[in-house]
Amino acid sequence: MYIDHFGMQELPFTLTPNTRFFLQLPTHQEALNLLLVALGSGDGFIKVVGEVGTGKTMLCRTLLNTLEKEPCITAYIPNPYLSPEGLRHNFALEIGIENALQLRDFELVNRINQRLVEIAGQGLYTVLIVDEAQAMPEETIEALRLLTNLETESNKLFQVVLFGQPELDQLLRRPSLRQLLQRITFSCYLHTLSAEEIRHYLEQRATRAGYKGLSLFSSGASKLIAKVTGGVPRLVNILAHKSLMSAYGRGDYVIGKPHVIKAIEDTEGVSVPAMTGYMPFIFGSVILASSVGGLLYWAVMRGLI
Structure with missing residues (x-):
């Protein structure tokens, strides 16, 4: 899996209630x-x-x-x-x-x-x-x-x-x-977690799993996870785990919005929210558009992600 890629000793976002990862929140x-x-x-x-x-x-x-x-x-x-x-x-x-x-x-x-x-x-x-x-x-x-x-x-x-x-x-x-x-x-x-608490939660669990780098999740990625999960820790774990898998598959070392979006698309019960300046896309796939203008718009949006 991605453990070695991110320099960890164990998976940080499993659904098993491992008390080493108890929320210090x-x-x-x-x-x-x-x-x-x-x-x-x-x-x-x-x-x-x-x-x-x-x-x-x-x-x-x-x-x-x-x-x-x-x-x-x-x-x-x-x-x-x-x-x-x-x-x-x-x-x-x-x-x-x-x-x-x-x-x-x-x-x-x-x-x-x-x-x-x-x-x-x-x-x-x-x-x-x-x-x-x-x-x-x-x-x-x-x-x-x-x-x-x-x-x-x-x-x-x-x-x-x-x-x-x-x-x-x-x-x-x-x-x-x-x-x-x-x-x-x-x-x-x-209660469910706030966006700020989720940011701390993601970093805390990654650190306890052995990650020693700077912030593993970008600010945008953390905020997106908070938005689509409603602050429910179990859903946070699912999306964080899949985001790490997506980043590993692409050879990336920091989790960004595109990795989270891929995780959302692969998870039932959550969906990519409507966001200003963003058009959803799927990694490694071709997005069909009805016009040349639409293709150009998609390319510009993708460059902004």
């Missing part, structure tokens, strides 16, 4: 700080909401990695489309109850309670992290609420962090789930 760093403060204060339910592709899973993985350094036992459920029994079994396995699958439901709840008391007795606290929480069936969310009733006289035995898309808010507003909604003490929302 206000919207995500502030969310992480809020989560750590809320968990440190013993709050029961915490909710993180963001649109598709805004970095929820990356934040979730970063939180898990951070909690590994704390006096904490973490239980992680990445796919919460479970029955109430399935939720309890998964939680029990995550906190170290090895024979959880052999226990009947009543016995399982008692064993979970005993295990949580054991953990608290060791000076540790327990955190259950649920990703894609908007996919939880309503009866499973209610089962989770009932499970959090396990507590000592002074403390909750475990805390819950819910990560989800905006549909999670709609789900929790149902009258039947109003008791759980009242227990959510902190909520944070992941």
